[in-house]
Structures are given as structure tokens and as C-alpha cells.
Amino acid sequence: MLSLLQIKNFALVDRLTLEFGQGLNVLTGETGAGKSIILDAIDVVLGGKVNNRLIRQGTQHASLEATFDGNERVLQWLQEQEIDPLDDGTVVCLRELSLTGETVRSRSRINGVLVNLQLMGQFRNLLVEITAQGQTVQLMDATRQRELLDLYGGTAILKQRKLVESAYENCKKAEKTLEKRKKSEQERLQRLDLLEYQLKELDEAQLSDPNELEQLEQERDRLSHVVELQKLSYETYQLLYQNDNGEPAIADRLGEAEMLLTDMTEYDKEIEPLLEMVQSALTQVVEAGKEINGYGDRLEADPQRLTEVEERINLIKRICRKYGPDLADAISLYEKLRAELEELNDSEQSIEKLEKEYNLAYENLVKTCQDLTLLRQKAATKLEKQLVKELKPLAMDKVIFVCQITPCPPSMNGSDKVVFYFSPNPGEKIQPLSRTASGGEMSRFLLALKACFAKSEKSSSTLIFDEIDAGVSGKVAQAIAEKLHNLSETYQVLCVTHQPLVAAMAENHFRVEKQIIEELSQLQNEENGQLSLPELRTVVRVKALENIQNRREELAQLTGGHSSEDAMEFATSLLVKAESYRLGKPSI
Template sequence: MLTELSIKDFAIIDEISITFNEGLTVLTGETGAGKSIIIDAVQLLTGGRGSVEFVRYGAKKADIEGLFIIDDLHHPIFEKGRHFGVDINEDGMIVLHRTITANGKSICRVNGKLVTLAILKEFGKTLIDIHSQHETQSLMEVDRHIELLDLYVRDELEQVKSDYLRLFEKFQALRKRYRELSENEQEMVQRLDLLEFQLKEIQEAELSPLEDETLSEERDKLNNYEKIYQGIHDAYNALYGEQKGLDWLSLALNGLESASEYDEEAASKKEEFSNHYYVLEEFTFDLRNFLDSMEFDPERLNVIESRLNEINRLKKKYGQTVTEILEYAAEVEDEIDQITNRESHLSKLQNQIAELGEDALLEARHMHDIRKKAAETLSDSIHKELKDLYLEKAAFGVDIQMRRGKEGDPQLEGIPVSMQANGFDLVKFLITTNPGEPLKEINKVASGGELSRIMLALKKIFSKHQGVTSVIFDEVDTGVSGRVAQAIAEKIHGIATGSQVLCISHLPQVASMADTHLLIEKHVSGERTSTSMVELDTESSVEEISRMITGAEMTETTKEHARELIKLAEKFKKDQE
């Protein structure tokens, strides 16, 4: 969950540090106090689009930092860390950091490592799910519906989807190759000329594996011939000659021989020393032979330089090493064969495409069956959630249609189907809020208030499947009141039982349900405006909820009403345990 959030020089925030707890945290305050600015900061921290307008006036940069602690060692954030080379210890601490400078630069870090904005976003969406009053628009995007349905049945679908995707990618690659071979004969002829030229150039070079490495080593030796010769010569002279190493060692050996006639241990030492002496003597002779055999050949150096220049010229075209160049030549030969014998290859590709298409279609059909079954269960679950939100007359359905293809596509029961990365299904969420009316697409039926409740119903179901540690609601309860407001408050708290929830709200019913109540206030000092935040105790929360109820002067009656709301909320929480 999000444990700490630090914000500095961001919009009207001078500097603020917030500690978040588990459960439901509600942020309240007057309109314009800066509640949504907190959410804007979290969005930027998790990879949202930045702007110099976020930098506080007069400051050089805005800094946002968040500490997340993950207890589940199987959480997908650990796989993200391994994938992007970010160290995440077993204590599960992840620190996201975002800096936006006054000149528009954005600097992102994860656990201290500099990353791109795209990578920061990958980490962010794994940790936090943000919903605003405008986010419900994503429910209207039909392309998102299949993602949500798959999320609902992820465990059962995961392996099947993986098997399908593997087949689908091979299927697409073969179809692409078939198009390349069959569509433009003139381009093929031009391509063939180029490939034959490249192959001839590589073959004429008569390259040997690792030749560049071997020649580079030999060149280095020739370039440093004098240093090598002088070093060996100095070593030999230090060992051989009058008053040199071997001469002194010979004296030592003679001394040990004299002593060995009278002492067994001295004899043993003499034997051991003599072995070393004769080895060193042999080594000295080897050095002399090595010196005699050394020869500097400037012509050979010229040959090597010329050969390496030729190899480097080929590297610029065909690969970083000789091995890569030879591998490229093998690929060129294969492609030349395919173009030269195009008809037979096209026929072979057709057969392979047909076989792979059938295999992929079987897996896609399997996914279809799983989705159909999941759609029924999902509909039942959403009906229950909608009933809790006083949309008991609403009907929800999941329409799954086969995406029709064109001639040449794999056929299912005689009908060509268009297969995509997620199969051939086209999924739409349908709803009607009025009895007797047919199910229609959400955006053609639901009002703004209904969309908020539908989104909450979906979030209640999907939050436990998504794996995110924190869910943020930014005024998703706008425009509702009464019993609907109470139902929304209970639903938001229900989501908080499985995930940490941060909620910005103007509803007293939601505020009374908070496990932690934070008040955001705006202050004006001199000519500068700043935002502060304080955690409210029970009595302070009563006063804040009273203000939310009346919007004007507090009375004992409104305070009593606020206390009653908190009391009812506590009873609801206890009943849910």
C-alpha cells in the first residue's frame, strides 16, 4: 500500500508529507482547498503526463515521492522489478520519485534508479488504480470491456491465453512472410539482386569464425614486440650468467649438498631444493629458446591491419562480430532460396498458415467458452452490486460476438473469423436501467450518476482481481444524495476491505465511513497561497462532517446528526467483519 507521500513546490502546495494507513482514508475540505491537487500529484508519481504549470510559482522544480510497502512476495511488482532491472528487496519497499523542472524536464526514479516515464507508468499502474468522476468514460470504450472480463477470470484464462498468443504470433509472422513473397514481384527481383550482392561480398571475404578476435590479439603482440622482447630478455639475464640468479642458486645447492652428508633433514631439504633448481634451470633455457625464436615481421603487421580493415568494413554492414556476419550470410542464403523457389515456398507457407490457424482457432474457441461462462457469473455478481446501490431495476449483460473476418481467414463453422491478440471475441457490456427496455451499450443508456454507481459496482468486483495495492476515488460520488449516498459509502468501504482506498469526497456519509479522516485546508499568508493537511480525531471529524452536512453554520443538531452517521458507520463496519 501507499505508506508515505511527500510533495514539494507542487501547484499551491509548498511542502507536505502525508502518512497513509490501511483501510479507507477519506480526504475532505472546502472546494478549492487542494484535494484534487493531491490526486494530481499521485497521478504524476505513477506516470501521468506532466506540465510546467504544476511547478509552484517561483520554484525551480516540483518533487513528488511515494513509499509503497508490499507484503505479498508474489505481487506482480516484483516481476516488474526483475524485468526492468530495479532492485526490490524482500521487505517489499518501493520508492517512486518524480521531478518536474520549471523548464519542462521530467526526471523519474524507482528505488533510486533513473527510469523512463513509460517504465515509471508500468510500476505505477501495478501499484495504484485511480478513478475520477471522468474516469467512467472508460466504461464506454468497448475495447476495454474484453480486458475487464478477462481480468475477472484471469486465473482460469491465463494459460489458455498464453498458449493462444504464442500460436497467434507465429501465425501472424507467417502471414506477413507470405504477403512479402507474393504481393510485389518487382520488389522481390530488386530484393534478390541486393541479397545476392551481399552474399557474394561476404563469401569473397572467406571469413573464419572468431577470426577478428584472433587477428586482434596477434596485432597487439606485434605492436608491442619490443616491450615483450625486452621483458623476456631482462628475465633471462637476471637468471643466467655469472653472479646472476642461477649462479647464486647453484651456490645454495652446493651448500645443502655439503650439509646433507651429515644430517638427514638437510639431505631432505637438499633434495627438495634441487628439484626446484633444475626446474628453474630448464625454465631459463626455455626463455633463451623463446628469445631465439622471436621475430618481428612488419609485413605481417601490414597484412593483419589490412585484413582487420576489411572485416570492420563488413561489420558496419552486416554485424558487430564475424560470427554475426556469418549468421547473417546464412539468413541471406535462406531468403535467396525462398525467393528463387518462391512458388514452392508459398505453397509450403500456405500449408503452415492453415495448420497454425487451426491450432490458434482451437485455443481461441477455448477462450471464447471460458468467457461465455464467466460472463454469466459476472452478470450475476454485478446485478447484486447494482441492487445494493439502489439500481435494483437495472439489468446488466455481457454480449460476446465473433469478430467476422474476410476470405482467407480461419473459419469457424464455415464463417471466417478475424483473430486478434485476444482471440476472435468482441465483448460489450450492456445495461438497461428501466424495466421492459432492451439491453443497450452503457453510453447510450446510463446517466452520469448511474455511470458512477455502475463503475463502483465493477470496481467492487474487479479490485480483488487486479492486484493493485491502492485504489483512489476522486469525487466519484458527485451528484448523489440520500440513501444512494449511503450505499456508495458502504460500497467504497467494501472495496477498502481488500485494498487500501483513498477517497476525496463531499458526502458526509462517505466521510463518516472513514477509517482515517484527513482535512485539507487552504491558507493565505501575505501574497502566497498554500495547502496543509491534518488527520482528524473523532471530535474534529464530527465538526467536519457537520460542515459537510450544512455547508454553513454548525449547530448542535448537525453535530448530533454527524455523530449518528459515525455511529451507524461503525455498526456497519462491525457487521461486515
């Protein structure tokens, strides 16, 4: 419920504070008094479009603030958006406008938290439903029309929608799993191809010893220097064991030393350890000489083996560049690739099984959507009859209304597109409501629709009607007044009206009028600087009619344009009759 509206520098309003109450609130006044400005302010504060004409002339800033009493749906939405409610449970919507040149900028806040217009638009749907002439409203939207039909259908449709939502989620989950599996299958096959190629290359390399490269390089060096090694080994042999040049070899010299030390031990036993050392050295030199001689004899050139070794070295180095950096790393990677290949081959899931699961989920979704369609069709037939019945007393007794349901792809909302078709006058082809109804017709249509929903839609939203009674009088105006009152028992209703019958039914009555006031304006003077001079300005004023006499006078003005005795008596009778209707008493 809208409890408080504060306006500053908006259109013809300089400053204005309005406190609305429960039930039916009406705004009355002369044509052009500015009643629609109040409705425009509510629209703009909740995210409506703005232009530079909405900021009061002579100012660059405007602000609009609306305070609503919260309810369960509102508080839940605030919690979802992580916006803290106020201590008293109210919600404050603020929009600030600023003018720079011809450009209007705005900022919106909910309970002090900055929000974008899209978010404010979502919140607006929980708070108010505005039906104003020349203005696009929620009811024009096919999505909203489907929601209204579902709401009208009651518990059965709402339960079925839950089943549809669950079936849709399951179907999307199965579809996502299938698509992921197909994608992973593609990736798996690509990975298998790569692994098989890499393993084939590594298998052909026959890698096992991480030291193989070092050993091969040693063998290559030996094979590449056979002649030099043979020469050096022979020279070493000559030096150690047998010298062909006639000079004693090292073994000969050590033999001589052994003989001398042996003679010395006959006189001094302490020489024996030295003797043993020389004898050991002699033995090792002789053995080394024989070994080097054998080594030299075994050496022989092998060009074919040298070629094989060099090719093997090149292969291993290429493998290391691709899979290394060293041979041990390449061998380790080979083992990992083999394990991964085995895992990929063993973890294959059946795409056919997942496709079957998806098809079953889709079939279930289609079935639940079909059941929902049947329920909607029944509700649509009932709504068509009741709505036409509600419209007849509102000067629309020849109206044709069709709630058309056409198929669309299954979604979480079912497989139906719901569009309200409407023909207000005989002989006119029915067309979508959004292209047919005028502002006044739309207001009465929504009034009748809300009358159909009075028992099924339990929300605390505020319904706003702009001149719903335009062009009607007598019984029709009385019927409108009674329907507005009946709606006000479920909703808060704000209504701009010129009908005394409607105004008399209100619990809260406001008179809107224009006044001319003197306002100081700032002028620049070359000699005296800035001057403040009086200027006549037109402003909108709103007065709450809180006593019976003020209401009589306003109703008399609406009736006859003046407060004559007859008009005052008629106004009194309207108030008495309205009070009797509200209390359930017979009309007088």
C-alpha cells in the same frame, strides 16, 4: 498500497507529506478546499499530463514523490525492467517538474532510475486505478475492458487464454518459417540462375591446367616470330657445327684442341682430365648443332593456329578478370560453384509441406479462440446481471449494461473485441461506456464493477474515487459507504467525499483546507538591492484526524456546516454505526 505522498510546490501546495494507511482513506473538506489537488498529485507522479499551472506561482520547480508497498506483480515488473527494489520492499516513484518560460519539462524516476512516461504509464496500471471526474481512466480502454472480463471469468478463461497464447505463438512461428522459406526459395532460385550462368561460362572455357595461359603466351610468341627464329637457328647451327663462310666452326676448333691434348697425354698423363672435358664439350656442341638445325627445319608459319592461340588467350584473360584474379583462382572457383549448385539442388524443402503446417496451426488458433469466445460470452452474461444488481443501490436502478463481444482477427488475446455499453437513464440509447458515463456515474460504475471483482481479482492496487457520492444521499450514500468499505478489505481505497456517511466508514480520515499565510518574497530595490517583503499566499493544508473528537467535529461540519449539539450527536451516531458495520454487528 500507497503509503506515503510528498508534494512540493505543486498547485497550491508549498510542502505536504501524507501517510496513508490500509483500508478506506477519505479526504474531506469544503468545496474548493483543494481535495482534488491531492488526487492530481498522485496522477501526475505516475505519469499524468502536466501544464504550467500545476507549478506553484513564484517557483520554477516542483516535485512529487509517492511511496508504494511492493507486491509480487510489482516486484516482477521491476525485475523485468532491471530496476532494483529497495531493501524494505517499497517502491518510490518520483517526478520532478521544471518551468522555463511557458514550457514545463519533467523527469520521472522509479527507485532512482530514470524512466520515460510510457514506462511509467505501464507501471501505473499495477499500482493505482484513478476514477476522477473529467479524467480519462483505464476503464475507458477496450483492452482493459477485455482484461477485466477475462479476470471476472476466473480460472477457466485464464487457462484458455494460455492455450490461445501458445496456439498464437505456434501459428506465428509456422508463418515465420513459411515466409522465410518462401523468401529463401526466391533467393535460392535467383542464386541458381546466377550459378548456372557462371558455370555455363566456365564449362565452355574448359579450364583444367592452371599453367595454360603461360604456355599459350609462349606458343603465341613462337608463332609470331617464326622467320626470325628460323634465321637465328640457322646462324647458330653455322656457328656451332658447319660454317658456310669457310671459317672453322666451334666444333672444328674443339676437334683441333682435342688432337693437341691427345698428343700431350703421351708425355703427361695429368692432361687426361682436360682432354675428357674438351671431348665432352665437343660432343655437346655437335649435338646442340644438330638439335638447332632440326629445330629450324621444323619451324613453319601457321596463321590459323596463331589466331586460335590469341583467341584462347583473350578468353582466359576475360575469365580471370571475372573469376580470378589468376587462372588457378578461376579453376578453384569453378569447383566451389559446382559444389554449391549441387547443395542448392539437394537442400530444397517442400513449401507445400510448410504451408500445410501453417494452415494446421492457424486452424488450431481459430479453434482455441472460439473456445475462449464461448467462455467470455458466458462470463459476459453473468457480469451483466451482477453489475446491474450492484448498481441499483447506487441510485442507478434503471441502468442498462451490455458487455458486447464482437469478432476481430485472431491474436494472442483471442479473436474478440470487448466493449462495455452503458445507458444510465431510461430511454437513452446504449453507447460505449467511454462516451456515455459522466464522472460521477463512472465512479459508481467502477465501484460496482470492483464489487463484482472483489473475490476474483487479488491484487494490492489502490483504488481512487473522486466524489463518487456526488448528488446522492440517504440510503444511496449508505450503500456507497458500505461498498467502499467492502472494497477496502481487498484494496486500499482513497476517496474524496462530501458525504458524512462515507467519511464515517473510513479507517483513515484527512481534512483538507485552504489557509492564508505570510510568505517572504524577493524584490529588487535600486538603492538597497534585494529586499525580502512579506506576502499573503494561499496554501493547501491536510490534517490527519487521528482522534475521535476531531472526526466528530469534521463529520458535524459535513452534516450541518457547524458544530452544533445536534450535528455532533448525529456525527457520533454515524461513527458508532460505521464501527458496528465494520465489526459485523447489527446497526444501531
